[in-house]
Amino acid sequence: MTGPDGATLVPGFTIPSQVVDAGCVVSYDAPGGCLGAVRISAASIPPVTIPESVLPASGSQPAKTFAAVSVAGASAPEAYTPQACQVEDDGELPAVTRKGAVRKGIARNGAARPGGSQSSVRVETVRIPPVRLPDVDVDPGRLESRKxxxxxxxxxxxxxxxxxxxxxxxxxxxxxxxxxxxxxxxxxxxxxxxxxxxxxxxxxxxxxxxxxxxxxxxxxxxxxxxxxxxxxxxxxxxxxxxxxxxxxxxxxxxxxxxxxxxxxxxxxxxxxxxxxxx
Structure with a gap:
């Protein structure tokens, strides 16, 4: 932000682009007669900070500080369900079942650093939107058996x-x-x-x-x-x-x-x- 004379009043800043690691669902191969393991990998949303800015004193007006605002990141651990295979019971080959897997959703709140004015200079409000990753669900698996x-x-x-x-x-x-x-x-x-x-x-x-x-x-x-x-x-x-x-x-x-x-x-x-x- 510059004044009428071109002098810098408030230095600019950049909030870097961020990568949200949403993870993925990995289905593992399995022998015939088995249901493969499933892994939902971990996910993370990085923290973010809106830096502090200081509007210098002007005339009788003291310097004005716009304090930094930080928002914590969020993470979710992986979810895993193991391979399930046929297990004969008393001469019978029952159905094969594998449990489902759920990785709960996570969110990072939005944030705003309020702006303000001094004399004829105004510092705008800076906002960061919220980020949310939904639940990831893998349904249970089942193999039916017959002759x-x-x-x-x-x-x-x-x-x-x-x-x-x-x-x-x-x-x-x-x-x-x-x-x-x-x-x-x-x-x-x-x-x-x-x-x-x-x-x-x-x-x-x-x-x-x-x-x-x-x-x-x-x-x-x-x-x-x-x-x-x-x-x-x-x-x-x-x-x-x-x-x-x-x-x-x-x-x-x-x-x-x-x-x-x-x-x-x-x-x-x-x-x-x-x-x-x-």
Missing amino acids: LEGRSDVDVLTGEGTVSYVAPGNVLFDTDKSEIRRDAEAALRDIAAQIRAKSPNARLRVEGHTDDRGDETYGLRLSERRARSVADWLVKSAGFPADRITTKGFGEAAPAVPNTSAANRQKNRRVVITVLGS
């Missing part, structure tokens, strides 16, 4: 835009082998027919799983080979495009049930074909 029509040895889990077909390893492979048994092809044909009927242009992910017996690295490699064998069968025998199928071996890292008995370990030796969408 593949006409088969008691293949489970189907549906929900959150995916369908997973779970085929026990003993149905598909001999012990420690990755070559598909000839009598296992009927199960794969039924799965393939269901996928073609409902999602003919789908992308597929084929996962291999083992139990916790033996060397961990060996189990991982076996699960990878088994996933690849099923993927190859889907391409060569069922006509699915190879560029729409991915594979992954989990080894013993994602058991369906605790590895506490021979029966449970058998259930953990499985292949999961997940339909990811068109």
Whole structure:
């Protein structure tokens, strides 16, 4: 602010532009038959200050100070809900549920540094608007479980835009082998027919799983080979495009049930074909 003679009466100032970190929602990938973890990252609104200004004395008028005004920032911690997977109970595979997550909204108040006048000079009011980030909510997730029509040895889990077909390893492979048994092809044909009927242009992910017996690295490699064998069968025998199928071996890292008995370990030796969408 300058006077009639061009002299500076009140130095100017700049309130810098500010970035409000609103965070984001991260959905983590998960094995077939599981609902992935969800993280709502932390959020923050920075504090802000309107600096002090001083209007110098003029004639009989003393100097006038316009005091600085500060507004505190605000922050919200992250919210997280973990992955949830199928857990067999008394021979049944119940629905899989994952809790929702909520990050509460935050706000920073607005502020005003009142202006005033002295003689013929007026200092205007300086205002900063309020800032608010709303609540962020992620709904609970749920996978419904059923048996593949006409088969008691293949489970189907549906929900959150995916369908997973779970085929026990003993149905598909001999012990420690990755070559598909000839009598296992009927199960794969039924799965393939269901996928073609409902999602003919789908992308597929084929996962291999083992139990916790033996060397961990060996189990991982076996699960990878088994996933690849099923993927190859889907391409060569069922006509699915190879560029729409991915594979992954989990080894013993994602058991369906605790590895506490021979029966449970058998259930953990499985292949999961997940339909990811068109």
